[in-house]
Amino acid sequence: MSELRVLWMPLAVAGLAVLVLLVDVLAPPDRTARTGRALGWLVAAGLAGALGASFSVDGSGRAALGTYDGGAWTTFVQRLVVGAALLGALGALDDVAARTPKRQGEYWLLLLASLLGMVIVPGARDLVLLVVAFELMGIPLYVLAAYAKNDRTVDGAQSRAGEAAFKLYVVGAASTAVTLFGLALLTGMAGTSSLDGLAEAPATPLGTLGMLLVLGGIGYKIGMVPFHMWVPDTYEGAATPFVAFLSVAPKVAGLSVLALLFVSGLGVHRGAWLPPLGLAALLSMGVGNLLALPQTDLRRLLGYSGIAQMGYVLLAVAAGDAMGVGMTLFFLAAYVVTNLGAFLVVHAASGGGRGHGLDAMHGLFRRAPFLALALLAFLLSLAGIPFAVGFWAKLYVLLAAWRAGLAGLVVAGIVLAVLGLFYYLRVLQAAYMIDEEGERATPRASPALGLAIALCLAAVVGLGLWPAPLVDAASRASVDLVHPSAPVARR
């Protein structure tokens, strides 16, 4: 029974997936878009339930032959991905119902399958489980990226979702191969696949090579330079509500693996992985911010901005201590609500196939004041401006990195952040300053989408004003990982 208690979250997500499958199969097939939203709401309710339950269920302990740990760290990451999935589901609900009224089950099943992978990842303490969960997370995303394959773009051209998915796929598949190759070397040289075992295994050149190849594989998932090139294209081509989810949840999972594998498992070999990781962080911040400057499509812009954001969080990972991990978690929490919110606003503001260019935002302040306000908050948060949660996120990440002796990278990050401000402000300029009178229709966010945006906004502002609880929670979760209190850890 205790095994089930520890594994409750993956089980709950799997159960929800089964429930969705059953409802989808058993419900009458002639559903309209209106009634069809029920399935989406079911998913959302289920996820909300799981999220709520995570605050009362104590899942700590080991399960599945010690390959899964359900402590504070796991719970925290799970809350983040489930929360992201919930917000993503709310945001996508109408889109899915409108796009494929009769085949909605596919979308939700794939989403939940991917989520299942994500909730296992942070708990995995064995590389086999880790890699399976990681792929379980990744493969459905390829399919989901192609989900809008029948859409037409604003200029009448055919959908680019296929291309989006393909680019995601090719880079992803190649990275998976690299990861597997690396894992083979790593586990082979260490003779074990458990993380605790890896930590104790002596360093070998081949093992180090394997470790670094794995880093490359994870780098792909989080869009770290130079594994980032799919990001803008996929964000531009795939359905926006899905991109909202794609832009946050896999990154949370990917970074949790990074923390799990490198900080916790291979922390002893920090000397080997820190320099490349630091370089990648620097490149991510630089390339992301620089290439975002000339973008005019908001999804591409947010894509590049996301690359830059990953650069910042990598600094905290590179710090390699409990504080760094804690601040990574804090950053991710802030990033989830902020970036997801930003994409949802872009989605809502461009509703009705108006396109996602900067000009789609013109006069937003007049047409949809709430969306404009939300956009303001999200962009300022992304830019790291005080009293939005993104400020604290960036601050902590940089502080953690400086404390760990990465002052040079921190300075570069701070300088590059100003560059970032330029393009965020340009979006605000489009939304607040440029206005062609009365030309554009008023975008209306549906209740679900509006709810999702409002939740994100509340989180961004609320945590911006009062970040202490989240900081404490993140710190506790990180301590759980980096200094395991349970003696079970050493098998």
Added chain:
Amino acid sequence: MTPTTLALTTLVAPASAALVLAVVPGLRSRGWPAAALCILASVVSLGAALGVLSGCLADPTPSVLAVPWLRTSSVTVAEIGVRVDGVVASMLSVVTLVALSVQVFSLGYMHDEPRPAFGRYFAYHALFLLSMDVLVVAPNLLQLFAGWELVGVTSYLLIGFYYRKPSAARAAVKAFWVTKFADMGFLAGLLTLFVASGSFGWDAHLAPGTATVVTLLLFFAVVGKSAQFPLHVWLPDAMEGPTPVSALLHAATMVAAGVFLVVRADPLFAQAEATRTVMLVLGAATALFAALLALVQTDIKKVLAYSTCSQLGYMVAALGAGSMIGGFFHLTTHAFFKALLFLAAGSAIHAVHSNEIGDMGGLARRMPVTGGAFVVGALALAGVPGFSGFFSKDLVLEAVEGKLASLPWAALLATAFLTAFYMGRVVVVAFFGAPTGEKAERAHEPGWSMRGPLVVLGVLAAGGGVFAAPFAHLYGREYHFEMGVGPSLAAALAIGGFGAAYLVFGRAKGAPLPAPLALVDRVAKTSIVNRVYEVGYRRVALALADGLAWIDRYIVDGLINLLGYGTLEAGARARAVQTGLAPDYVLAAMLGVAGLAVWAVLR
């Protein structure tokens, strides 16, 4: 009432008037209430000032009432308040008396102005009186500086009173610029003084070098304020203001503030012989130079303006020669007769609506009071024996005699002759002879408000010499007058000057200027000093400003723009990396992998 309370009253009265007029626009725009209030304040001030004077005559011990005004590090840096002593008492009386006369005169003179302008005029006057009193009663040089600057502002406002007239507007600004330029010396002098002595008092004992620096800096300000060469250029232009203003500010009181400063700071100047020498030379030179220029002016106010420069030169020379009493007494008598001259000139101008002496003529017959006043003033100015100017000038000449090989003395004597000559010219051309135009023929005497002050000032200008003894007493000195060689010579020159003027101008009306004068005229018309400033302003200051502004816009800001441009350009160029081809994306990732592998191997 104690002397300090009385002195305070001279501040409070005009301050109240100015404040009320500032905050109650209704009073100002109606005109007459403003005038009434202002004159009331002046009457009170005059009464208080005379009270101070009589108190001082009885007991010349200085008394001070002051409160801390600036404090740093909990130490008082400067105080404000009032000080009463002989210098203050006499200056205060002169200032308030002349101010009241001028204000009363203005009632008639400015009568035709629109009501709001009339009110504004008197509001400025109240402000001026306040500023001047602040200056006079100052217990230290900082407050004196404050008053000094404030009178500068009121001068600016009053010169620009006819602000719609471009020439008046220019003149006002010019006056302010020139005096402000000189005031930098005052400020620097104050700072040097404070750092050297720890206070802004004028009784500090300084090292000889410091004393010279401080006094030279202060004297620089005097050159500006008292219109000494080469900063005299603003004074003739300042005649754009209403004539009573010229009488009060630009003849009797404000321009004399420079002289007052030197008198006040006499203990400092006494420590700096070098400065005094400079003053002596510059004063004498200005006296002569300005008198020459006065010779060729045809505008009656310009004549008087240059004459003011010249007489201020006298005072400065006296102070340079170390005769505080000579300079200061000449200041006093000058205040009376120059105010008188200006007011009389104003009366004439009011009658003929022209400043040109050529447009006047024979005014003495139609306007006997005005004519008489002007003649009295001219005689006093020229230093004809018996009139006030004779006695004060005598003190000056006596002080200067023998200094620097008597060259300044000679210059001042020459000036005395020239003074008599140009005043004689104005008297002859404007007030005697035949009227030259219709207006001059129809000129008539103004009302009582204008005649009254003429009479009062006329009496003072004529008989002011009697004040010499009590004046000296205020400073604890003795005064004797002896008709020796010097005074006789000066008297002869003065009378000779008038005679010469009559000979030249009395008969041949409208005749061309005699040859030497024509030469002076030609030189004067080039206005070489003004040109220099003009070039300095346009070619140096404005050009520098334009150049810096260009650099700021296109180089300094340009570099910052360039940074932004470069970044944007870099972003735009770097986009090309994102080719859209999936294999390229894989290639990038694999290069990353290769990099990692290389690192793993080489590490």
Added chain:
Amino acid sequence: MNEHLLSVIVGAPAAAALVVMLLPSSARLGIRLASLLGAAVSLAGSVAALVGYDKARGGLQRAEDYPLVPALGVHLRFALDGWGGPLLLLTGIIIVAGVLASWTLGKRDKEFFVLLLVLVSGVFGVFVSQDLLVFFLFYEIAVLPMYLLIGIWGASHEVRAAGPFAFVWKRFKVGDKQYAAMKLTLMLLVGSAAILVAIFALYLQSGAHSFDLGDLAAARYPRALQIAAFPLLWLGFGTLAGVFPFHTWSPDGHASAPTAVSMLHAGVLMKLGAFGVMRVGMVLLPEGTRFWVPVVGAVAAINVLYGAFCAMSQTDLKYIVAYSSVSHMGVVMLGAATLTAAGWNGAVFQMVAHGIMTGLFFALVGLVYERAHTRAIARMGGFGTVMPGVAAFFTLACLSSLGLPGTAGFVSEFLVFLGAWQGGHLFWAIPGILGAFVTAIYVLKATRAIFWGPGPSEAFHDLADARRTEWGALLILGTGLVVLGFWPRLLLDPIDPGSVHHLARILAEVAR
């Protein structure tokens, strides 16, 4: 209420902003009254704080402490030092006057007042924060709304493409309001970035695990760190204070900004920069200060003269006032660089004096612009006939600007020059004095060109003197200038213990 006075001062505008946000856009009067109320509460609070400050005791008073992120030692710590009261008062005066001056705004007024109030909350916050991170937080809050305020309500103007970098016009329209807003924001945030770097360095080096300014000041920093960190703080904060050559956001920004925003920005925000340099840079880093102060002073002297000459050449009224701010902020930095009590008192007093003066200037410029529809001085003339009140107040502002005794400007300039002279820095003081003279040249030239002379011509038929609320704004500011000029001890008495207290640390450290 009394023990939370500082929170009330900081919070009142923010609360008012919230109220305004909830009002419908159509409630024009309600929006204005709510804004005015918020501003007035802060002003009243500031007066109470100033009056209630115990000058004899000095030091920090009215301390409040709320934990914000205790894990990192971040506390919302408010307290008032000697400088706080006068600067709060300045901010209160300017925001009340600014709200009054914006009364007739006709475009998106709800958002305008919200942003204005948020901004001013930030300003109040900076002046009372005793926690470096919170200080920085409020600083950013004060800087950022400016972007929207200028970008939305600002005015654009043409700048000819010329000079060696004329090609940059290809990418952005120099002089455009959005250009101005972007340049301002980016330059100021580059400054913030530098500040943040320094904050990190100090926080981690101090080992106090606290951002409290007192704790940070008590720590000993190695000389090398001080020398490295001081320029970051000086230029970081200094960018906002208009330190040459990082001042170029200021002319374009101020010229583009709407009236109340220029008032607040030049009147209060630039002071945040100077305040930051002194309160954070100099107080925390005595050795760094000693090392760099010759440069700081020299650059400040350049600022004074350079700004004044640039102003002299301008033909656009707002640019004149904007460059004059650059020049006058140089006086503040000059005073700071003297490291004497007189200089520091002068610097802080100049912050207030210049704040009020420039607030008045921008209010007047706004009035003139609104009625004349042009800012080109060459086209104006004779406005004094139609708008005598405006002319009078403009003259007053000019006189304070050139440091006329009897106005607040004199006191501060005099103290600063005195400090420089006492410190033996003649080469700073002389350009300073010359700068005051050049100021006299350009302000009087402008006054003459606008208000004097014949005219106004037929083209200016809209001209009229100030109206009801506008009189309010002008009177508040004008009275402030004169009262402070005649009786500077109102503010100097509290400022002095503050300066002495902060300076003691530096001098002791330098002497060590």
Added chain:
Amino acid sequence: MSLASCLLLAAALFCVGLYGLLARRQIVAILLSIELMANAANLVFVAFGHYRGGALGQVFAVFSIALTVAEVAVGLALAMLLYRRHGDSRVELASEMKR
């Protein structure tokens, strides 16, 4: 054959796959190349399992094969999608989004 030579073989296989991935322009060929790379990894798993003993290598290889299969299945579907969209499956055609 030693472990080292097995690893070298695997590395060579990996490189061949990589070359194909980068050089080939037909999507199906790209998928094949990816498969080659994955199999190189499997070879390493199995080789370690064989030379070092223990079940780990074999277990990992089995999971790895399963994952690769799932991945390639999705890849093929995507290839079909692109083929239907463009009428060809050359990779250049799927490059509408760039910069």
